[in-house]
Amino acid sequence: MVRYAALKGLYDLEKTIGSGGFAKVKLATHVATGEKVAIKIMEKTALGDDLPRVKVEVEALKTLLHQHICGLYQVIETESHYFMVMEYCSGGELFDHIVEKNKLSESDSRRFFYQIVSAVAYMHSLGYAHRDLKPENVLLDKDENLKLIDFGLCAKPKMGIQAHLYTSCGSPTYAAPELIMGKKYLGSEVDIWSMGVLLYALLCGFLPFDDNNLENLYKKILSGKYEEPYWLSNNSKMLIKSMLQIDPANRITIHELCRHPWITGNSLKSVSFIHRTEFEKDDEVLSTMSAICGEKSIDIWKKLVQSDRTDYRTATYLLLLDRKLRGLSLKIAPTTRSRL
Numbered sequence: 001m002v003r004y005a006a007l008k009g010l011y012d013l014e015k016t017i018g019s020g021g022f023a024k025v026k027l028a029t030h031v032a033t034g035e036k037v038a039i040k041i042m043e044k045t046a047l048g049d050d051l052p053r054v055k056v057e058v059e060a061l062k063t064l065l066h067q068h069i070c071g072l073y074q075v076i077e078t079e080s081h082y083f084m085v086m087e088y089c090s091g092g093e094l095f096d097h098i099v100e101k102n103k104l105s106e107s108d109s110r111r112f113f114y115q116i117v118s119a120v121a122y123m124h125s126l127g128y129a130h131r132d133l134k135p136e137n138v139l140l141d142k143d144e145n146l147k148l149i150d151f152g153l154c155a156k157p158k159m160g161i162q163a164h165l166y167t168s169c170g171s172p173t174y175a176a177p178e179l180i181m182g183k184k185y186l187g188s189e190v191d192i193w194s195m196g197v198l199l200y201a202l203l204c205g206f207l208p209f210d211d212n213n214l215e216n217l218y219k220k221i222l223s224g225k226y227e228e229p230y231w232l233s234n235n236s237k238m239l240i241k242s243m244l245q246i247d248p249a250n251r252i253t254i255h256e257l258c259r260h261p262w263i264t265g266n267s268l269k270s271v272s273f274i275h276r277t278e279f280e281k282d283d284e285v286l287s288t289m290s291a292i293c294g295e296k297s298i299d300i301w302k303k304l305v306q307s308d309r310t311d312y313r314t315a316t317y318l319l320l321l322d323r324k325l326r327g328l329s330l331k332i333a334p335t336t337r338s339r340l
């Protein structure tokens with residue numbers, strides 16, 4: 001087991017739970033609370049020109065606080081590595097969940113899709129586009145709630161979400177026609193297309209556009225033609241059709257999606273994307289921390305937790321808050337008290 005001095009006494013590393021491109025993700029235990037976390041480990045030399053993506057992702061995750069966006073607890077930088085300590089999603093990838101169940105019922109699909117729309121609508125409201133939405137980047141937590149991950153390709157155009165983007169990125173299978181044609185595009189519109197592909201995968205159990213040969217795949221995407229299995233209801237067909245429009249101007253907008261009857265079901269409440277307010281400044285957790293670690297008053301703890309959003313103190317506060325919300329005891333391991 002490789003030892004990283006930077007994590008010593010703070011996180012106990014366990015098995016590798018996945019690797020993608022330039023990162024390795026390991027399961028770990030946050031020593032102060034005993035809670036499980038996922039640590040994305042990146043070696044700076046191996047990052048090469050992917051280095052900016054790390055900063056993009058960290059800044060995005062520090063800003064995006066939402067129940068269906070994977071939470072970032074701590075960032076540790078050494079001269080050789082970056083460590084991103086994140087919420088552990090024990091349910092694995094949505095992709096595997098769909099394959100396992102062959103396809104999902106309309107009501108199961110609705111429950112999952114509602115959460116995705118909520119997370120994406122929230123991102124867009126803050127000017128962020130994900131640009132790489134696909135089943136592999138949607139994970140399940142222990143309660144089968146969805147968590148969006150991998151914000152290395154997300155964009156926050158300076159001029160706001162309605163500004164045009166040019167970088168061609170993401171995986172072709174889920175990429176919108178305008179993106180694979182190298183045209184200028186709007187992040188919000190390409191996310192809608194990718195969510196259409198996601199919804200199709202949930203309801204059908206396979207992809208609308210798929211081909212091992214890239215040329216043929218492009219032709220299929222640009223044709224906008226896809227199979228409509230017999231089990232799809234008319235409402236599902238219409239919703240998918242409104243998202244998989246070749247011309248982005250004809251595509252449903254995220255606001256229309258939030259109010260779409262297929263998503264809101266019979267109830268009229270539109271998708272609420274109430275995000276977690278800034279840390280929910282929980283006095284009980286803060287007073288527990290100050291009582292156990294002493295020295296500082298609650299007010300000083302409040303400032304400290306707010307000041308550096310990505311240190312061990314914030315990670316401990318957020319993990320204790322999570323324990324409290326699950327009705328568990330608030331305890332801190334003695335060995336770590338001096339580290340807070």
Ligand SMILES: CN(C)C[C@H]1CC[C@H](N2C(=O)NCc3cnc4ccc(-c5cc(Cl)c(O)c(Cl)c5)cc4c32)CC1
Pocket residue numbers: 017018019020021023025038040057070086087088089090092093136139148149150151152
């Ligand atoms: C590019 N992809 C293929 C890489 C794989 C790497 C392993 C992942 N993973 C599992 O496979 N199962 C278990 C598991 C549990 N908790 C996780 C928490 C966070 C992340 C995570 C979050 C962000 Cl924000 C991010 O950028 C990245 Cl790369 C990963 C992954 C988790 C995870 C899934 C994606």
